[in-house]
Amino acid sequence: MKFHVITLFPESFDSYLNESIIGRAIKEKRISVAFYDPRKYAPKELKKKWPDGNVTVYADGRPFGGGPGMVLRAEPYVMAIENALKVIAKRPKAKAKIIFFSPGGVMFDTEYAKTAVTKFTDIIFVCGRYEGIDARIKKVFKMEDVSIGNYVLTGGELPAMVCIDCMARQVSGVLGNFDSREEERVSSHDVYTRPEVLIHKGKKHKVPEVLLSGNPKLINAWKRREVIK
Ligand code: SAM
Secondary structure: OEEEEEOOOHHHHHHHHHOHHHHHHHHOOOOEEEEEOHHHHOOHHHEEEOOOOOEEEOOEEOOOOOOOOOEEOHHHHHHHHHHHHHHHHOOOOOOEEEEEEEEEEEEOOHHHHHHHHHHOOEEEEEOOEOOOEOOOHHHHOOOEEEEOOOOOOOEOHHHHHHHHHHHHOOOOOOOOOHHHOHHHOOOOOOOOOOOOEEEEOOEEEEOOHHHHOOOHHHHHHHHHHHHHO
C-alpha cells in the first residue's frame, strides 16, 4: 500500500511514522509514505527571491468575498497532486484514490479503511490548513472529502496520520499476526499484565480472576461483557 501526502508540513510526520509498528512496516516495505510539498511545485509567479537569497512561496491568499483567514491557492496543490499521480502512473497496475481532508466530509472509520486498502494500491491525502483549499481543486481532480471526527483541527496532517495508521493495520504483514487485529476478534477495552496484584498506597488491585483461569470460553465471555458495558 502506498500513501502519498500533499502537505505544507511534511516534517510533522517524521516522529510518528518512524516509531513502532508503522515504522517497522515502512522499513519492511509493506507500506510506503511519500510527501509532496505544494511550495516545491508552486509556479514561479508565486515565488519571490529576496536579496539575501531566501525564497518566499506564496501558497495561500485572501478569500474572495472577504472573511477571516487565508485560503490555500489551487495552483501549487494541483501541481503537487499531478506529480503524485505521475509517480503512481509509472506502475501500470496501480489504482489511486484522492482524499481531501475536511471536517465536513464523510466520516472515516475501520470499514472505510478496509475498503480503501482492498480497492486501491495508492491513496493520495490532501492536507488542508487555514480556511481550507480553493474549492476549484475539486473540479480538477475527482476526490472525496473525508472527516476524522466532529471537531475542527488546524490542519489535515493529523487526519492523514490517523488514516495511514488505520489503513496500514489492514495491510497483510503489518501486524505481527494478521488475526491479532482487534477489529477481527473480541477485545475488551480493559487489559491487564503482570503483576497479578498491583499495590498502590497500601491498596491491592487484582487482575480479574477469570483472566487467570486459562479457560478461553469464560475469558471471551468476560471480554464480550466488558465491551458491552
Ligand atoms: N473552515 C474549514 C472547513 O470547514 O473545511 C476548516 C479548515 S481547518 C481549520 C484546516 C484544515 O484542517 C481543513 O482544511 C482540513 O484539511 C483539516 N481538518 C480540520 N479538522 C478536520 C477533521 N475533523 N477531519 C478532517 N480534516 C480536518
